[in-house]
Amino acid sequence: SYELTQPPSVSVSPGQTARITCSGDALPKKYAHWYQQKSGQAPVLVIYEDSKRPSGIPERFSGSSSGTMATLTISGAQVEDEADYYCYSTDSSGNPSFGGGTKLTVL
């Protein structure tokens, strides 16, 4: 199956910038999307099509993609941003795949 690779954990202090990466061979041709999942809750879409932000998502969340790597950036991370983050994309055949997830700690 298609592998999207994320770091297991990222830690920042409140107000700092958090960057979470996602690497995959098909990313040069496929969009990356990002989900936030807080403990005990369903995932929430925070970035779609590499860099677009859904309605209601704070402006501190942004995304970019270059080559085989996509990046989710949280500028001025807040304590409430502490969560698991998953990237999502499709392989060359169109089969969906999630990254392994990154636990963001803000303290």
Place this chain on the structure above:
Amino acid sequence: QLQLQESGPGLVKPSETLSLTCTVSGGSISSSSYYWGWIRQPPGKGLEWIGSIYYSGSTYYNPSLKSRVTISVETSKNQFSLKVSSVTAADTAVYYCARQSSSAESEYFDYWGQGTLVTVSS
């Protein structure tokens, strides 16, 4: 506001078939721009896409699960369903249903149900 709600047994015996239904409200399952999908998450682990269906009945499945999974749709009830056969403890997970925004260039899950825990145990 679109809402999705999973329903079904929370406990399934090994070797039996897991069956779940997702009821969609606040919108039509027959919308042309969307697929409808199932995703699962074992306790303490990451997300795994199971499969997706279009309102016409067209499906595609995760190759690793394809031999055991069937997804169907009932447009008159605004529902779609999941069956996983021959379950083992490894199928214990929170199961989510979700709307999949789909175009030629892009697809992603934009609305999710709250999830339902299914435990496989005798």
